[in-house]
Amino acid sequence: MQFYRRPQPIGAISFDLDDTLYDNVPVMRKAEAEGYRALCELFPQAQQWTQQQWAERRWQLMRSEADLASDMTLLRLATLKRGLMELGVDETNAKIGAEQGLQAFLAARNQVVVPAQTHEMLSALGQHYPLIAISNGNVDTRVIGLHDYFHQVIQPGDGRRGKPYPDMFAAAQTQLPQLKPGQWLHVGDSPLADVLGAHRVGWQSAWFRGGLYDEQGLIVLPTFAYHDNQTLADFLLD
Template sequence: MQFYRNLQPIKALTFDLDDTLYDNRPVIVRAEQAMYDWLAEYHPCSYTLTRQDWMGLKQHIAMADPMLKHDVTLWRYELIKIGLMQLGYRLADAEKAAHHGLEVVLAVRNNVNVPAETHRVLSELAQRVPLLAITNGNVDADKIGLGQYFSRVLVAGRDGLAKPAPDLFAQAAALLGLPAEYILHVGDHLVTDVGGAKKNGFQACWYNDQLRQLHSEPRSRLLPDIEISQLAPLLTLVS
C-alpha cells in the first residue's frame, strides 16, 4: 500500500466492480463471443457482417447518440437492433431479436468468478463501515454474489451518467449521509474511478493489481490518495 496524501477518517467506502473486485476481461471476451455465436445460430444472414463491421457500427451509433456510452446495456441493445435492420429486418422483428440477444449476452456477463479473497475482505469491511458500489458496467451484483455486501449498487444509465460524471458520486454521498471527504472510493480506472472520485470530493484509492507505474500512465491526471495491489490492506484503514 502506497500513500500519496494523508487520509481523512474513512467513514464509508464505495467500490467500482469490474476489474476491481474480480477480473472482468475474460468475462467481456466471453460475452462478446456469445453475441456472435447467437447471431450465427439464430440470424445466419449476419455472416455478411464481420466483427470489425460490428465494432465499427457500435462506435458509429455512439457518435450519433453519445448518451449511449452512459448505458452499456442500451448500447448493446441498439447495436443488435440497428445491425439487424441494416440486414433488412423490420423494426419490430429487430427489436424482438435484440431483446433475445441481450438476454443471451447478459447471462454470460453475469457468469463471473469472484475470488474468495474479495468475499472475505468485503465481508469484514461491511461489518465496520457502510459499503456502496458504483459501476459503469451492467453486471448484476446480486447474481454474482456481491450485492449482499453493499447498501446500494449504483449503475450508470439506470442511476445517472457514467463515472467520472458527478451523478453517481453525488448519489452515493447522499445515500451514505456523509460529506464526500470521509468516503474512500476504490477502483482500478485512473480516469473514471480516481479522477471521478477526486473531482467529486471523495478520497481515492487506486486498485493497481497489474502493477502499473503511475508516473508512466498517460491517463493519470489526478493523484490518488493511496494505491493498493490487493484488497486486504483496506482492512487496516478502517476500525
Template structure:
C-alpha cells in the same frame, strides 16, 4: 502501498466492480462470443458481419446519440437493433433480436462468482464501514455473489452519467446521507475511479496493478489518496 494524501474521517467505502474485484476481461470475451453464436443461429444474415462492423456501427450511433455513451445497456440494444435492420430484418425482428441478444449477453456477462477471498475482505470491512458499489458496467451484482456485500450498487444510465462524471458519487453520498469527503472510493482506473472520485470531492484508493495491468502515474494526474498493489492491503491500512 503508497500514501499521497492521508485518508481521514471515512464513513463509507465504494468499490468499482470490473477489474477491481475480479478480472473482467474473460467474462466479457465469453459473453461476446456467446452473443455472436446466438445471432448466427437465430439471425443467419449476421454471419456477413465481422466484429469490426458492429464496432463501426456502435461508434456511429454514439456520434448520433451521445447519451448512449453513458448507458452500456441502451447502447448495446441500439446497436443490435440497427445492425439487424441494416442486414435486412424487419423492425419487429430487429426489436426481438435486440432484446434476446441483450438477454444472452447479459446472462453470460454475469455468469461467474466473485472469489471467496474478496467476499471475505468485504465482510471484514463491513464491520467498520458501510459498503456500496459504483460501476460503469452492467454486471448483475446479485448473480456474481455481491448481493450481501453492498448496501446498493449504482450503474450509469437513465440520465446518470458514467465515471469520471460525479453523478454516481453524488448519488451514493445522498443515499448514504454522508458528505462527499466521507466517502472513500476504491478502483483500478486513474481516470474513471481516481479522477472521478476526486472531482466529486471524495477520497480515493488506486488499485495498481490490477490483474496484471500496470499504469504509470502521469505528472498531470489527480493523485489518489493511496495506491495499493492488492485489495487485501485495505484491511491493514484502514
C-alpha cells in the same frame, strides 16, 4: 501502497465491480462470443460482420455519443439495434433482436468467479464501514454472490449516467446524507471513470493498479494506489 494525497477520515466506501473485485476479462471474452453466436442464430445476416467488427462498431458509438459511453447496457442495445437495421432488419424486429442478443450476452456475462479474498475483504470492511457498489457495467451482483455486502448497488439507467459523470456518486450520497463528500472513498481500477469521477465530486479515491489500466491513464492523481485486496483491507482496517 503509494500515497499521492493525504488521506482523510473515511465514513463510507464505494467499490467499482468489474476488474476491481474480480478478473472480468475472461468472462467478457466468453460473453462476447456467446452474444455473437446467439445474434447470428437469430439473424443470419449478422454474420456479414465478424465479432470483432461488431465490437469496433460499439467502440465507435462509444466515442461518438458520450451518454452511451458510460452506460454499457444502453451502448450494447444501441449497437445491436442500429447494426441490425443497417443490415436490413426493420426497426421493430431490430429492437426485439437487440434485447434477445443482450440477454444471451448477459447469461454468460454473469458467470463470474469471485475470489475468496474478495469475499473476505468485503465481509471484514462491512463490519466497520457502509459499503456501496458503483459500476458502469451490467453485472448482476445477486447472481455473482456480492449483493448482500452492499447497502446499495448503483448502475446506470433511468436517465442516470455512469462514471465519470456525477450522477451515481450523487445517488450514493443520498443514502448517507450526514457524510461530507470528503468522507467517501471510491475504489476502482479506471483512471477516468473511478479516479477522475470521484475527485470531480470531492471524494477520495483508491486506484487499483491490478486492473486494466496503467499509470499513463491517470488524468488526476488518486488519494492512494494499491496492488491487492489484502493491502487495501489492512490499511482500511488499521
